[in-house]
Amino acid sequence: MNRSDWNLIEEVKSGNLESFNELMIRHQQTVFQVAVSFTKNTDDALDLSQTIFLKIYENLNKFRGESQFKTWLMRITFNESNNWNRKMKKRKMETFDEYKTEKTSDMLPEDQYLASENRTALLRCLFELNTRHRLAVVLRYFENYSINDIAATLDCSEGVVKNMLFRSLQKLRSNLNLVNPGVKR
């Protein structure tokens, strides 16, 4: 485990809220990344991140350093995101237009179009994966978690994680083909 994280945790446990702010700065993007894979929009993801950090603070006394902080934090993130998902089950599916314009503003219009189409397709397909597969993909591809870390987060073997990732890749491929003529099926 990251020693600096541990130091911060010890300080938080003794009542230092500044240290908790520092911990949030370190992990806010990872938490947001997972949260948004459930909420599908930035505002809800920020709200969910807030809930997740409050939950982390409440439970910090239970963290004994037996696992890595990032896998412990990710378990809470995943559980809270699943709770959010259950509450919002009837909510309408969001569109991803916001992403297209923000992300690709300095690209050529045709590349921008292709990239945004790709990304939209990728997101749609990602949201169709079950939550464990989705988390595995997000952590591996966007947060650079090792297979071992993902296995620890999901409390399963590395073999299971590898299988999840391979199956997810197969599902994603089918959607990406629609906007990637270069990729033959």
Add this chain to the structure above:
Amino acid sequence: MNIKRDLKNLIGQLQAGTISAADRARLDEYIKSHPEFADLVKTDQILKSEPSLFPFPGPEKFTFMRENVIKQIRRHEEKRSAVPGSIFEQLYMIILRPEMAVAALTLILGFFLGRLFPSDKESLNSEIIDQISSLATKHDNLADLKNSPYVYSNVSFKDHNNGKISLSFDVTTHLDILSKKDDPLVRDVMAQSLINPSNIGTDLKTISYSQTMADRKLKEALIYSVHSAPSLAVRLKAMNGLQQYQNDAEVQNAFSKVLKDEPSVKMRLMAVDYLIKSGMAPDSLHRIVSESNVPQSPAVLIKVKNYANEF
């Protein structure tokens, strides 16, 4: 080796980021003839080319989110410190103080040790209560009660007016045993009978029997009888029983006390005889007599004086 299985393994390594350059070259070679796997490699590349799933919000939005978290924590902490918590929370806070924690731990430990190792008296009481309760459920009429091995006496009770009653009583029973003379139980029973006298005959008999065995508990019981037995006969018999403990400091002290305080002249004379036999100096003997709390008998004074002259 099965090419598809090999390809799956290679793509797995590619996804995990652990593929070597040689394996990557092998993978590239394989996928030329396996387009469905080429699609997977391409999908992996697309995913890896994306820096994030969604664009991250600006830093001000994250700052706002963190400020909200800190505010909520502070509000929660203030609420907790301002409003007295439940009785359990307050107790918890008290127990958090080191000195209270030590005290609480000691109490808890004591409680559990007490449960694990109850005192002999508690354990015995509980056993007796179990036995007599069990017996009571079997008693149907007065005849059963008369034949009960237990006798209840010295009864006092208090009605709590809530369907419950506090009872305090003595339980006695009669036992017959055959045992060796040196059995600790025999000595215990004899010593007990001296400190809880029942009748003079029994006490005299007990003291007679105790003279045949030297035992610390019996000696102390005899000293107790010398000082406390209401019957002169028993006190004298007890002094007689102590004669076997020659040159014993406790017995000497007991006899010195008799010489100073005992109203019975006969007992004081017996005490003088014992003290002389045990080699007490005439001056010490004289001092005890002169400090006496009872008017000294001429018989005692003459005995002490003769001892001093002979010495």
